Amino acid sequence: MNDKMSIYLDDNLPTPLYIQLFIQLKNLIAEGVLKPNEKLPPIRKLAQQLGVNTITVVHAYKRLESEGLAYSIVGSGTYVASPTRYEPQLRHQEEDEHLQMMEKGQVQVSENAINLASTTPTPDLFPVDSFKMLINKVLDRDKGQAFGYHQIQGYQPLRESICHYLEKFSINVLTDDVHVISGAQQGIDIISKALIEYGDCVFVESPTYRGALEAFKSRGARIVEIPIQEDGIDLEKLNEMLSAYHPKFIYVMPYFQNPTGYTYSHAKKTQILQVARKHKTFIVEDDSLSELSFAHEQPLPLKALDTHQMVIYIKSFSKIFMPGLRLGFMVVPQALRSRVITAKHTSDISTSGLIQRTFDLYLRENIWEEHIKHMKQKYKKRYETFLQAVKKSFPESVKYKAPGGGLHVWFELPPGYSDQEVYARCLKKGVLITPGSLFYHQAHDTRHFRLSFAAVNSEKIQAGVTTVGEILHQYMEQKGTSAPSSQEYSPLL
Ligand SMILES: Cc1ncc(COP(=O)(O)O)c(C=O)c1O
Numbered sequence: 254m255n256d257k258m259s260i261y262l263d264d265n266l267p268t269p270l271y272i273q274l275f276i277q278l279k280n281l282i283a284e285g286v287l288k289p290n291e292k293l294p295p296i297r298k299l300a301q302q303l304g305v306n307t308i309t310v311v312h313a314y315k316r317l318e319s320e321g322l323a324y325s326i327v328g329s330g331t332y333v334a335s336p337t338r339y340e341p342q343l344r345h346q347e348e349d350e351h352l353q354m355m356e357k358g359q360v361q362v363s364e365n366a367i368n369l370a371s372t373t374p375t376p377d378l379f380p381v382d383s384f385k386m387l388i389n390k391v392l393d394r395d396k397g398q399a400f401g402y403h404q405i406q407g408y409q410p411l412r413e414s415i416c417h418y419l420e421k422f423s424i425n426v427l428t429d430d431v432h433v434i435s436g437a438q439q440g441i442d443i444i445s446k447a448l449i450e451y452g453d454c455v456f457v458e459s460p461t462y463r464g465a466l467e468a469f470k471s472r473g474a475r476i477v478e479i480p481i482q483e484d485g486i487d488l489e490k491l492n493e494m495l496s497a498y499h500p501k502f503i504y505v506m507p508y509f510q511n512p513t514g515y516t517y518s519h520a521k522k523t524q525i526l527q528v529a530r531k532h533k534t535f536i537v538e539d540d541s542l543s544e545l546s547f548a549h550e551q552p553l554p555l556k557a558l559d560t561h562q563m564v565i566y567i568k569s570f571s572k573i574f575m576p577g578l579r580l581g582f583m584v585v586p587q588a589l590r591s592r593v594i595t596a597k598h599t600s601d602i603s604t605s606g607l608i609q610r611t612f613d614l615y616l617r618e619n620i621w622e623e624h625i626k627h628m629k630q631k632y633k634k635r636y637e638t639f640l641q642a643v644k645k646s647f648p649e650s651v652k653y654k655a656p657g658g659g660l661h662v663w664f665e666l667p668p669g670y671s672d673q674e675v676y677a678r679c680l681k682k683g684v685l686i687t688p689g690s691l692f693y694h695q696a697h698d699t700r701h702f703r704l705s706f707a708a709v710n711s712e713k714i715q716a717g718v719t720t721v722g723e724i725l726h727q728y729m730e731q732k733g734t735s736a737p738s739s740q741e742y743s744p745l746l
């Protein structure tokens with residue numbers, strides 16, 4: 254073993270030895286003790302030095318490889334991967350900063366930029382007047398009570414209102430099945446804490462929501478990506494993977510999926526439930542956009558079809574209400590209730606009582622229905638403006654499927670074109686878009702990008718889409734006559 258590498262494995266710990274070794278090597282890489290492209294010790298030698306079986310080292314190295322931290326050369330050995338994302342010397346600093354922020358789920362928007370990257374509503378859509386009226390009602394009615402710690406699982410009257418609200422979506426559950434959370438991201442994190450042990454496997458749609466990937470990774474989950482198709486997850490691949498792995502759960506977004514905008518067909522919904530039941534695995538259903546269906550009927554959640562308590566339903570209000578309130582809820586199978594309550598307690602004890610009580614009045618006084626109608630109208634208008642502008646400005650070779658709802662559309666460039674290149678060119682012209690590569694766990698050379706119409710008014714939608722259209726036409730003309738400039742960029746992980 255290299256002098257600078259100090260590794261200690263303890264077979265009294267419940268964590269498998271190969272995972273212990275993997276974590277310690279990963280830390281040595283992160284700390285810069287092991288340098289990019291440095292050769293790792295030969296398997297047999299390291300196994301001997303640590304007093305473990307060679308299989309332990311093989312598994313640890315494989316795990317490093319699967320996380321993109323190492324690579325192997327046949328007949329030579331295993332090496333530390335070079336910094337994965339973007340080679341700083343090849344990229345402009347501004348692009349780097351933007352991409353790094355996006356990886357952390359944020360976008361930096363300068364004053365004149367057009368933000369087609371963010372799926373967050375603009376403040377002019379927030380119902381400030383009704384909120385003010387209801388919060389005052391709560392203060393007059395409940396006084397100091399509103400500011401105490403609340404039940405971990407959530408304010409009981411709100412959980413009752415949520416049960417009524419869910420009946421409209423054909424979800425019939427008990428108050429005790431409902432858990433109030435401080436936003437869906439917390440729900441994903443709580444489920445990860447409650448269910449994932451280091452090294453457990455989790456299935457996700459590919460591509461998927463980055464915030465979920467990060468939460469699963471933070472628990473040390475092994476992530477298996479299952480491709481998504483226009484009508485839902487690829488069931489053939491799902492079945493194949495389920496015969497090789499036993500995931501703790503399958504994380505899905507059945508309507509207006511982030512980032513593709515795809516919605517599951519009814520057939521796929523029933524099939525995925527059957528498959529999950531057969532393989533005894535939970536499904537985590539993340540719903541942030543189901544209310545925003547412009548073309549079809551209100552989609553039926555998977556939870557409504559869940560007759561065997563397989564589905565954990567997570568509801569976000571951020572896209573249809575006010576993201577800064579940090580409010581959402583989950584419907585959790587009874588078998589997981591106490592684990593989820595414990596995880597919520599260690600996360601933030603309880604969600605703000607004042608916000609819960611105010612939101613309860615939205616539901617009880619039927620103001621919510623009006624609000625959703627209003628949001629839907631506004632977003633539908635933006636959606637139509639957006640699609641018209643795309644039809645007018647984009648080259649025909651750039652493909653997309655109109656999602657019929659939600660807040661974003663997923664575009665596919667022809668073979669040989671790079672999302673990174675389009676992203677960089679748009680940034681130079683003051684338009685922010687999201688490169689598709691941000692939505693994958695494994696390194697992916699994608700030809701996709703996501704555009705959203707949530708955070709921009711109609712004028713900016715038209716201006717932004719027109720600019721992206723011009724950039725695409727230019728890129729295609731140039732590439733038609735010269736070598737692809739995408740070679741300058743290495744793919745995102
Ligand atoms: C699919 C998905 N799930 C969860 C979240 C997080 O939502 P919240 O703001 O409720 O935490 C987002 C936010 O963009 C999302 O797109």
